[in-house]
Amino acid sequence: DQQVKQNSPSLSVQEGRISILNCDYTNSMFDYFLWYKKYPAEGPTFLISISSIKDKNEDGRFTVFLNKSAKHLSLHIVPSQPGDSAVYFCAASWRAGNMLTFGGGTRLMVKP
Amino acid sequence: NAGVTQTPKFQVLKTGQSMTLQCAQDMNHNSMYWYRQDPGMGLRLIYYSASEGTTDKGEVPNGYNVSRLNKREFSLRLESAAPSQTSVYFCASSFLDSGETQYFGPGTRLLVL
Numbered sequence: 386d387q388q389v390k391q392n393s394p395s396l397s398v399q400e401g402r403i404s405i406l407n408c409d410y411t412n413s414m415f416d417y418f419l420w421y422k423k424y425p426a427e428g429p430t431f432l433i434s435i436s437s438i439k440d441k442n443e444d445g446r447f448t449v450f451l452n453k454s455a456k457h458l459s460l461h462i463v464p465s466q467p468g469d470s471a472v473y474f475c476a477a478s479w480r481a482g483n484m485l486t487f488g489g490g491t492r493l494m495v496k497p
Numbered sequence: 498n499a500g501v502t503q504t505p506k507f508q509v510l511k512t513g514q515s516m517t518l519q520c521a522q523d524m525n526h527n528s529m530y531w532y533r534q535d536p537g538m539g540l541r542l543i544y545y546s547a548s549e550g551t552t553d554k555g556e557v558p559n560g561y562n563v564s565r566l567n568k569r570e571f572s573l574r575l576e577s578a579a580p581s582q583t584s585v586y587f588c589a590s591s592f593l594d595s596g597e598t599q600y601f602g603p604g605t606r607l608l609v610l
Contacts, residue, residue, distance in 0.1 A: 394537065426603070426604070428603050431600070434598065474540065487539035
């Protein structure tokens, strides 16, 4: 039973437009959420995170939104660039634990 | 500063063979982790080490053993490889042991025939 789900395996957007990647979770103990980006043949790299005490966190072109009541988070990339084409993983943890639980990933393709 | 390094990059094994995947970090992190990545499954935690001298099971530990050799190094051993262990293996480390930002190595691609 996957506790973190990314229901869209892939997403294609035009350069300059907004990319919205979604993630749902089931475990109400999670209080910290992260997004990782992964290029082929490389390890995942940390992109942005959000604590459960916030509902939004912004870093340049990347914004993560958290809706605790819906157990849903989303990553917005504005404007999207071809270099953003990668697999994006959302992950969740709780402060008392050591483990990150990952979603299955969404492959983003940004077309020039 | 190399970050997290893993060896080998790629390995082919026959069923029943054993091997050890090596991981080292130079960021003075306390915690280290081993994950496997399979298509559509994301990354699943195999084992982790919150600090030097301790190891704990993750979500999918069966068929694996680990050793936290020192603060820098954390190895993953497959005693008798099975085709189901064909995967890409990632090592990660973090400064704190509270599930916060983890830094990943480049991965080891393992094929078990």
